[in-house]
Amino acid sequence: MAIKIKIPGMIKGLGITFGTMVRTLTKGSHTVQYPHVKEAPTPRARGVIALHEENCTSCMLCARECPDWCIYIEGHKYKAPPRRPGGKPRKKNALDRFDIDYSLCMYCGICVDVCPFEALFWTPEYEYSELKISNLLHDKNQLGKWMETVPEFEDYEKGSEAKKAQVPE
């Protein structure tokens, strides 16, 4: 003979908070103590943008498409030596200045998408806060240094027809 006793919801609620307390005490909390322990974000996380300077031809597409106009590019044309002896000197673009102002950047990724020469890459680095806001303007060298933190592209799920891109060395 089963007598169903209806436990009032208030008592069951007490059970949940008590259970959570016991779980936190025995298995640890869901939080990490940030400066001492750092959780790694996913590889695709949009932390900061890195520049691979060799690929950049200063086509200005990223600076034009940026919604915040936070990319500043200056370049000059120069004549490179011909590929074969006896040929014409080639006109090439050299990059003088490539700055991204991270105080304006909204981390949308349009510049990375739109670059036709695969010169911009996302990295999950996020610890670059500065005391002076002008230090948030990362110049060419700093953007090049971020390339070291760019992770390899991940494999895709089964059923995908996308080709995995490569991060240049």
Place this chain on the structure above:
Amino acid sequence: MTLILAEMAYWQETSIRLLVGLAAVLLPAGTLVYLFLFKMMSFMQSRLGPMEAGPYGSMQLLAEVGKFLQKEDIIPRSADRLIFKLAPFVVLISTFLLVLVIPAGPDLWFIDVDTGIFLALAVSSISVIGILMAGWASASKYSLMGALRATGQLIAYELPLVLAVVGVVIQAGTLNVQNIVMAQATGEIFGYGGIGNPFIFTQFVGFAIFLIAVQAELTQPPFDMPVAESELVTGYLTEYSGLRFLMFFIGEFATAGIFSALAATLFLGGWYVPGLDPTDGLFNVIGPAVLFAKMLLVAFLIFWFRFTYPRFREDQLQKLAWKVLIPLSLINIVITGVLKVVF
């Protein structure tokens, strides 16, 4: 205490009592704030709480006190300055007066009067005046309304508090708190005297009502409409900042601790641990620790309810007090009286 200090001069005795009294109020407050407000609430919410200040965040309260001390002392221009400044002290006075009647051992008491419980319940109402003073002196429509609501709530829940204790008094046969502890220590349950007779077994209804009434007296969730009314209308505490707010805050936790200690004394047996002779001198040493542990147990219950439940609306609160708790406690008194005469 009287035995140990028999040779001391009066002023030495008084200053020791003063220090011990201060410690008896501030130590529970600090422990409760750290253990329950910082740590237990965090564990119930799957997080760790303060961990940086001191080992496992134990110095966080000191850090907070330091923060409050260095704040600017702001008093509204049209406020009644004297009453504004006095209000936190009035609330704290009731806490200090309450701690006087709780014994921590067979010889460790501040005062030993034959109407101990009556005195305790009477002085616990002084805090209501303090809250009214705070709301009135803030010179703001909303503070006054919040204070009036708080006063209504506190007065409504005074009665269940008192009536719940009456059952204990009937069962013990005395108003003297030390004798109530002795009655629990030397009592027997149906002839078995091993663990004494803590009144919680027979007065469980009274214990429940006492806890609910204490929760309401402290304006803690689920009865915190006066203070959380600050979502909508500013409560009586709004104009208080810095050190004055800290006094209210510490006062609230000290009162929680003292009421828990009172509940432990009345219902759980106070400083007595079953198995030893109640008049043993050993209890003068371990009594305070036992009482502290029992206080933590009762306070755990109070804070557990605080962190789990949403809050009542004002009219639901009043309905609960007048239509449910008071009749229940009256029935409890009647049954206790009848059973006391029969058995």
Place this chain on the structure above:
Amino acid sequence: MNKATDTQQLAYIAGQAADARVNLEIETEGMTLNIGPQHPATHGTLRIIVKLDGEQVIAAEPMMGYMHRGYEKLTEVRTYPQVTALINRIDWLGSFANEVPFIQAAENLMEVEAPPRAQWIRTALFEMSRIANVVLFLGDMGVQLGAVTPVFFAFRDREFILNQIEAVTGGRFHPNFNRIGGLKDDLPKGWIEETRGVLGRIQNFCDEIETLVAGNEIFQARTRGIGIIPADVGLAYGLSGANIRSSGVDWDIRRDGGIGLVHNELDWKVWTHPDGDSYARFWVRLQEVRESCIMIEQILDGIPAGPVMAKVPRIIKVPAGESYVETENPLGVMGYYIVSQGDLTPFRVKIRSASFNNVSITPWLLKGVYVPDVVSILASLYFILGDIDR
């Protein structure tokens, strides 16, 4: 006249004046109360001017616009990818869902259709944004009513959903993942398995909330019978989403009129509740989270193989025309009306946001309500300021 009488008279007059001041101060008839714009009860900068008579509200008027960011004007001078990045921020809690109707309207004008794999993944992320949004509501309703613990559980379990969204799109709050013609990228390896685990946690969370909040007698006493919206009044004010479904109206665009998302190929049900009070709104949203978990499980089982992007030119110029697409977003019905003249940027975009209409019922709803119930009602209507003000 001697001085004593003068002083006495002055003292008497001062006393009378003080009494009159006191009487005026605690006069509670026709008191005007200003809730907000900075206020914990409103999700952002909403200002509600409430006229009180003692404890009852006589009139209430919401004043929005404190967070107006000029979206519709901005879209006139931004290209389509830039607009997609911006409109993430309208309803910032369920942000993937903001992009979907806009992209679908643009795809209509370009007469291009996203491939099936893209549609299935879009639907999965759409439902995940619904879970992220509504889970916060479930915790937040508790905190508005005084229970401090459920909101921490909500944030804790929402983190897992946000991590999954970040693993695919790169952004937790602002995915910026839709493109005209499909999606930006495909799913990374292992994502499907991880997401199944996360859905299990969300189901556990829903059970916890059902016991801790919905089953709590105090919560029920605070929300049952409070803020009842009859179905015809709700429809007249343009309520949508869970607000109207909890008044008994069986209307869900995912089932009744959606394009481009695969809801009609899944096995799920629309939850309604006949009461129309605050508790009903809470309960319907709780069930919707559970239903979204069931939907995502089915989607994960059935994602077809294929490309995620249709063939579209590199520089997107949408042909001239007008198109309007609505979807069932977490907050309600959201729609974008795009007028294009063949340029890189839209000519005019009109954004129909759900919370704007949901808030418009406040003057009618708050009349005659007691002051403590105002918080309960506003919390149950659930609006996001970015969605109201755009």
